[in-house]
Amino acid sequence: xxxxxxxxxxxxxxxxxxxxxxxxxxxxxxxxxxxxxxxxxxxxxxxxxxxxxxxxxxxxxxxxxxxxxxxxxxxxxxxxxxxxxxxxxxxxxxxxxxxxxxxxxxxxxxxxxxxxxxxxxxxxxxxxxxxxxxxxxxxxxxxxxxxxxxxxxxxxxxxxxxxxxxxxxxxxxxxxxxxxxxxxxxxxxxxxxxxxxxxxxxxxxxxxxxxxxxxxxxxxxxxxxxxxxxxxxxxxxxxxxxxxxxxxxxxxxxxxxxxxxxxxxxxxxxxxxxxxxxxxxxxxxxxxxxxxxxxxxxxxxxxxxxxxxxxxxxxxxxxxxxxxxxxxxxxxxxxxxxxxxxxxxxxxxxxxxxxxxxxxxxxxx
Amino acid sequence: xxxxxxxxxxxxxxxxxxxxxxxxxxxxxxxxxxxxxxxxxxxxxxxxxxxxxxxxxxxxxxxxxxxxxxxxxxxxxxxxxxxxxxxxxxxxxxxxxxxxxxxxxxxxxxxxxxxxxxxxxxxxxxxxxxxxxxxxxxxxxxxxxxxxxxxxxxxxxxxxxxxxxxxxxxxxxxxxxxxxxxxxxxxxxxxxxxxxxxxxxxxxxx
Numbered sequence: 001x002x003x004x005x006x007x008x009x010x011x012x013x014x015x016x017x018x019x020x021x022x023x024x025x026x027x028x029x030x031x032x033x034x035x036x037x038x039x040x041x042x043x044x045x046x047x048x049x050x051x052x053x054x055x056x057x058x059x060x061x062x063x064x065x066x067x068x069x070x071x072x073x074x075x076x077x078x079x080x081x082x083x084x085x086x087x088x089x090x091x092x093x094x095x096x097x098x099x100x101x102x103x104x105x106x107x108x109x110x111x112x113x114x115x116x117x118x119x120x121x122x123x124x125x126x127x128x129x130x131x132x133x134x135x136x137x138x139x140x141x142x143x144x145x146x147x148x149x150x151x152x153x154x155x156x157x158x159x160x161x162x163x164x165x166x167x168x169x170x171x172x173x174x175x176x177x178x179x180x181x182x183x184x185x186x187x188x189x190x191x192x193x194x195x196x197x198x199x200x201x202x203x204x205x206x207x208x209x210x211x212x213x214x215x216x217x218x219x220x221x222x223x224x225x226x227x228x229x230x231x232x233x234x235x236x237x238x239x240x241x242x243x244x245x246x247x248x249x250x251x252x253x254x255x256x257x258x259x260x261x262x263x264x265x266x267x268x269x270x271x272x273x274x275x276x277x278x279x280x281x282x283x284x285x286x287x288x289x290x291x292x293x294x295x296x297x298x299x300x301x302x303x304x305x306x307x308x309x310x311x312x313x314x315x316x317x318x319x320x321x322x323x324x325x326x327x328x329x330x331x332x333x334x335x336x337x338x339x340x341x342x343x344x345x346x347x348x349x350x351x352x353x354x355x356x357x358x359x360x361x362x363x364x365x
Numbered sequence: 366x367x368x369x370x371x372x373x374x375x376x377x378x379x380x381x382x383x384x385x386x387x388x389x390x391x392x393x394x395x396x397x398x399x400x401x402x403x404x405x406x407x408x409x410x411x412x413x414x415x416x417x418x419x420x421x422x423x424x425x426x427x428x429x430x431x432x433x434x435x436x437x438x439x440x441x442x443x444x445x446x447x448x449x450x451x452x453x454x455x456x457x458x459x460x461x462x463x464x465x466x467x468x469x470x471x472x473x474x475x476x477x478x479x480x481x482x483x484x485x486x487x488x489x490x491x492x493x494x495x496x497x498x499x500x501x502x503x504x505x506x507x508x509x510x511x512x513x514x515x516x517x518x519x520x521x522x523x524x525x526x527x528x529x530x531x532x533x534x535x536x537x538x539x540x541x542x543x544x545x546x547x548x549x550x551x552x553x554x555x556x557x558x559x560x561x562x563x564x565x566x567x568x569x570x571x
Contacts, residue, residue, distance in 0.1 A: 013541055035541075041548075048548040052497075057517045059494055062409055062416055064401045068424045072397065073390070075431050080388045236436065243453060244530050250507065251535045 012036075016046045017053075378443035386434035397427060403518060404451065410501060410513055411455045422454055444520065445527040452510055452529060459506050500550045504543060511539045 012035055015028060021039045024032060029039075036042050373381065373395040381399075384392030401423060408419035429436075429450065437446060501509055507529075514520045514528060515536075522540075526533045 011537075013537060013544065016544075044552065045544060045548045048551060049544055051551075052516055052544075052547070055494060055497065055516065057406070061402070061406045062419070064405045064423050065420050068401070068420065068427070069397060071424060072393075072427050072431060075428060076388070076390055076393055079431055080390075232433070233436070239453075240530075243456070247529070247531050251531050254535060254538065 013049070016042070016049050020046065378447075379439075379441075382430075382434070382437050382443050383439065385430060386437065393431065396430070400447065401427070404447075407448075407451060407513060407518065408455070410498070410517065411451075411506070411509060412458060413502065414498065418458075422451075422458075426451055426454060442524065442527070445524050448514060448518065448520070448528040449530065455506065455510065496551060497547070500547055503550070504546070508539050508543045508546075511536055512543045515540060 012032060015024065015032060019028070021029070021032070021042045032042055033039075036045070373391055376384075376392070376395070378396065378399065381392045381396045385396060404426060405419050405423040408422040409416060412418045412422065426447075437443070501512065504512065510529065511525055514525045515522075520528065522533050522536050525536045529536070
């Protein structure tokens, strides 16, 4: 099991390239045979790989058309003439992508621009209080129009003016000066100025700041071009991401497919193994049965042979016993005859002895 | 030696590309000389052996380099960047056409890898390369691209993975299954392949 973890399926290519099947270690062989059907397939794939590595790709190659280079050279010149153009994202980069004099020039120009902008802003800021002072000096101007020293007392009515309550100014009870004509004129002027300021504020509120910028036509084109390029780059980047996502998806599918194939192969292998095992078991049983039946036959035969053997032995024994018995019988017969003859002789002797005794008896009597 | 003391032939692809970004025409000439031939052949094999299409695509990819050199990121290997663009162009073309155009000299599939007498007779006079091209036409575009980048363009597994923006494992896996498929289809031409291999080895020895 550990050998499986040592390899990825793709390592087979490396094995194919460097080793023949005979040169593989046992675990390498086991791994290879997990992905191929046989050592023959391995040898065949190895040959194919070596053949592919030896293919001469230049054999039937084609050449690029001559007009392509011409067209590209024209485009190159056109691009070169397009003008001095610096990519902002490369100016502050460390490296050799932009020449030092362009980078330095741009930095100096940027510095000058910043100083000019700050200077302008400062000057504008300093002039602003003066303008406010001028506005405030307008009421003392009434002195030049012949107003009394009491004129400043009119100031509380300035609020009325701002509120649009002009009549209060026209009321003699509120006036410190009898000469109303110049005053009315001044009021009208102030009113007009106030309205103008209000309109101006409205316009400012309704209009975006960019509209007031004075942009040269060339700058607009430049901005448009930059925007177009930025959009192009953004599109490329977006497209690239989509491509990457699709590739990932494909890889996942490939992986899933590969796993499915591997799983199917595994199942097939297991099924085959089970089948083979079943076959083997069946065969084993058959062999066992055969052996059993053979054994039975052999046992029977043995038993038969044994019985036969016993009979033979008995026969042999009989055969061997018979002569002995015969001999014994003969001896017995012989002994019997001897005994008989001895008895007869003894009987004869005994008879003779009896007769002798009888004779002696009868002689004596 | 150039006017400014530069030897463009000795420069790396990456250095040349940076010079192209600075509108150096000599750098562009050298880059074109290095890549134009292999590019047109790559497109030719990737795009159904259509020579006109391959020529147009070659012009287009170099136009991109001329017009948008800033898209090249300093530090990235030029070769992988270049072939990633080429590969994306092919993908777009596949999508555009959707249905694959049959080649003029397509061979019936049943003859491929068939070891019967008819197949042997049919391929007897055909070259291994031509059969390989036909077999490559049968591959899906990703496997074909991986195969060509590996065996025709001599890119490493790592370079291919960068060019195709996928993992090295995916590249190896695709190569293995492609090899397995080709093995099945090119069995009938093993003799010719072996002969080519022998010639190649002999050539190397000499």
